[in-house]
Amino acid sequence: MNIKKIVWTLLVLILPFLAAEAQVKISYEVSFKEPQAHYAVVKMDLSGLSKTYIDVKMPVWAPGSYLIREFSKSVEGFTASAGKTPLKVEKLKKNTWRIYSGKEKAIKINYSVYAFEVSIRTPFVDASHAFLSPTGIFMYPDDQLALGSTVKIVPFKGWDKVSTGLEPVAGRLFTYTAKNFDILYDSPIEVGNQDVFEFMAAGVKHEVAMYGGGNYNAEQLKADMPKIVEQITAMYGENPNRHYTFIVHNLSKGSGGLEHLNSTVLGVARDSYGTEAGYNGFLGLVAHEYHHLWNVKRLRPVALGPFDYENENYTTDLWIAEGFTSYYKNKFMLRAGYVTPDEFAGALISSVAGILNTPGAKIESAAASSFDAWIKYYRPTENSNNSTISYYSKGEVIGLLLDLEILHATKGSKSLDDVMKAMYLQCKTTGKGYTDAEFKAKAESISGIDLSGFWAKYVNGVTPVEYAKYFGFAGIKVQDENAGNNTPYLGTATKEINGHVVITAVSRDSGAWTDGLNVGDEVISVDGVSAEPALERMSAVLDKKVGDAITFKVKRDFLDKEIKVTLKANPNVKLVPSVDSSITEDQRMVLKSWMGLK
Incomplete structure (x- = not known):
C-alpha cells in the first residue's frame, strides 16, 4: 500500500469520529x-x-x-x-x-x-x-x-x-x-434587582450594574467613567470590545477587582463615594481593571492562555501584568484630570518608599514573586512581610523606573506607553502571549539602550530602588528625611485583643527579631510600665536611644517570660520630594512627557 492510500485509509477511519465529536x-x-x-x-x-x-x-x-x-x-x-x-x-x-x-x-x-x-x-x-x-x-x-x-x-x-x-x-x-x-x-x-445604567465611551456601550446600594451618583459616574475609558483606549489606539459590563458589589466594606475579557467585577465600600478620596479610589479601581482589557487579557504573558483549569499556570511576569497596571492607574487618573501632577508624583514616591520599607524586598525578586503567587501572595502569614514582596507593588515601581529610563534615554520622545502598545499589537498579530525575553527586547528596541542591567537589578534581583537617580531624570529631587537620624526602632506591630496587647508582626533584623520577641506574644509590661496597644509609641520605647536595652515581660503559651531587647536604628526611609532649581532642558522634556504637561 502506498503512502497516499495509507493516508486516505486513516482519514476514512478518523473523520467519522471527528464529526461525531x-x-x-x-x-x-x-x-x-x-x-x-x-x-x-x-x-x-x-x-x-x-x-x-x-x-x-x-x-x-x-x-x-x-x-x-x-x-x-x-x-x-x-x-x-x-x-x-x-x-x-x-x-x-x-x-x-x-x-x-x-x-x-x-x-x-x-x-x-x-x-x-x-x-x-x-x-x-x-x-x-x-x-x-x-x-x-x-x-x-x-x-x-x-x-x-x-x-x-x-x-x-x-x-x-x-x-x-x-x-x-x-x-x-x-x-x-x-x-x-x-x-x-x-x-x-x-x-437580581441591581441598579443598571449605561454610557457610551470609545464607541463602546458600557453597562454598570450596581448591587448593594450606596451613596454613588449615577449621573456623575456616567460623566466620569467615560474619561477613564477614553484615556486608556487612546493609549492603545483601539478598543477591543463591542460592549462592556461593570458588575459592582457595594458592601459594608470591600475593595478590589477581577478582570475579564469584556467585563469586570469590583468590590467597593458602599458609603465610600461621598468623599474625594473614596470617589477617586473607585475611579482608580475602574482604571486598573479596565486597563486589563489590554494588559493581561490580550497583552499577556505566554502562560496565561489558553488556560489549564486543573493546574497552576506559572509565569514570572505578573509584575508586568498586575504591577504595570497599578502604575498606569496613576497615569490614567492624571491624564483624565482626577489627580494633580503633585499628587501623581507623591503617590509614586510613596510606592517607592513602601518597597524600600518592606524587608521582603531584599529577599524576593519581582520575577520570583510572580512565579510563587500560587503559594504565597494569596496565603500570607505573619512572616510574609519579611520574606516576600507583592508583584503588584514591586511591579508598579518597576513600571515607574522603566518609564523614566525610556523617557531619559529618548529625551522624552518615547515612553513605556510605546512599549505597551507595541507588545499589544505583537500579541494581537501572533495570537499568543509574550515571554519575558520578548518584552525586554521590545523595551530595548524602543529605548535604544541595553536593559540587561535594569532587569538584573529590579526584575530578577533585589537591588534597592535608586530613587534619586530615576526621579532626577525628571528634575525631581527626592531625599530621605530619616537619613542619619539614628532613631531607635523596636520592630513590632501589635493589636489589642480582648484588652490584651498582642504582637502581630516582627520585622526582620530589628531588635525584636534579633532578641526573640514572637508573633503571638502577649506583652504585659515594658521596663515595668504596663503595655499599651501602640507599643512602638510608648515613652518606655521612644525615650530610649539606639543601643539601649528594654525589658519586656510577655506571656507565651500561658507561660511568663522576660526578654531583653536592644534597640537598633530605624531602617525605614521617609521620602520627600522637591523641585530641582537647576533643572536642565533634558530633564524638563522628560518631566513634561511623563506627566503630559504642556
Whole structure:
C-alpha cells in the first residue's frame, strides 16, 4: 500500500469520529430554588455523544486570581440521566466525574453549588441576589474546552435583571452563548434587582450594574467613567470590545477587582463615594481593571492562555501584568484630570518608599514573586512581610523606573506607553502571549539602550530602588528625611485583643527579631510600665536611644517570660520630594512627557 492510500485509509477511519465529536452540544440552566440557603442549581445537557462514557470537570481556580481554590468542594448532589433512566456516575478525583452513558447520545447532568463566600472571585447566592463566578459554577467535558455552549438563567421570583458580558441569544430571555469555555469562564453573571445604567465611551456601550446600594451618583459616574475609558483606549489606539459590563458589589466594606475579557467585577465600600478620596479610589479601581482589557487579557504573558483549569499556570511576569497596571492607574487618573501632577508624583514616591520599607524586598525578586503567587501572595502569614514582596507593588515601581529610563534615554520622545502598545499589537498579530525575553527586547528596541542591567537589578534581583537617580531624570529631587537620624526602632506591630496587647508582626533584623520577641506574644509590661496597644509609641520605647536595652515581660503559651531587647536604628526611609532649581532642558522634556504637561 502506498503512502497516499495509507493516508486516505486513516482519514476514512478518523473523520467519522471527528464529526461525531464536533456535534457535541452543551447547554446549561441555572436556577435558585433556595437562595436564602445559598444554593445555585445547575442543569447541564450534553448531546451528540459518541463514546460509552464522558468525564466532566470543575475548574480548580479562576483566571486572574492565582490560587488553587478547589471549587469542586462546593458541589453537591451530582447525578446524571438519559431521559428518565439514571446513569452510573463514578468520581475519579477531586474535580472529575465519569458518567457511563453507554450508547446514549444525549444525557442530563444535575448538581447544586453552595455559594456563600463574599468575594469577587467566587460565587455567592443569598435572598437578595446571585453572583455567578463561572469557574465555580460550570463544569466542562474533559479535553473539550473549545466547545461552545448556551446558558439560561432562571432568576428567583422577584428578581428581574441579569448582567453579564456574554452574548445574548436573540428571542430567548436571559439566555446567552459562549463560543468556548475560555469565554464562558471569563464572563461573570449578576442576577437580581441591581441598579443598571449605561454610557457610551470609545464607541463602546458600557453597562454598570450596581448591587448593594450606596451613596454613588449615577449621573456623575456616567460623566466620569467615560474619561477613564477614553484615556486608556487612546493609549492603545483601539478598543477591543463591542460592549462592556461593570458588575459592582457595594458592601459594608470591600475593595478590589477581577478582570475579564469584556467585563469586570469590583468590590467597593458602599458609603465610600461621598468623599474625594473614596470617589477617586473607585475611579482608580475602574482604571486598573479596565486597563486589563489590554494588559493581561490580550497583552499577556505566554502562560496565561489558553488556560489549564486543573493546574497552576506559572509565569514570572505578573509584575508586568498586575504591577504595570497599578502604575498606569496613576497615569490614567492624571491624564483624565482626577489627580494633580503633585499628587501623581507623591503617590509614586510613596510606592517607592513602601518597597524600600518592606524587608521582603531584599529577599524576593519581582520575577520570583510572580512565579510563587500560587503559594504565597494569596496565603500570607505573619512572616510574609519579611520574606516576600507583592508583584503588584514591586511591579508598579518597576513600571515607574522603566518609564523614566525610556523617557531619559529618548529625551522624552518615547515612553513605556510605546512599549505597551507595541507588545499589544505583537500579541494581537501572533495570537499568543509574550515571554519575558520578548518584552525586554521590545523595551530595548524602543529605548535604544541595553536593559540587561535594569532587569538584573529590579526584575530578577533585589537591588534597592535608586530613587534619586530615576526621579532626577525628571528634575525631581527626592531625599530621605530619616537619613542619619539614628532613631531607635523596636520592630513590632501589635493589636489589642480582648484588652490584651498582642504582637502581630516582627520585622526582620530589628531588635525584636534579633532578641526573640514572637508573633503571638502577649506583652504585659515594658521596663515595668504596663503595655499599651501602640507599643512602638510608648515613652518606655521612644525615650530610649539606639543601643539601649528594654525589658519586656510577655506571656507565651500561658507561660511568663522576660526578654531583653536592644534597640537598633530605624531602617525605614521617609521620602520627600522637591523641585530641582537647576533643572536642565533634558530633564524638563522628560518631566513634561511623563506627566503630559504642556
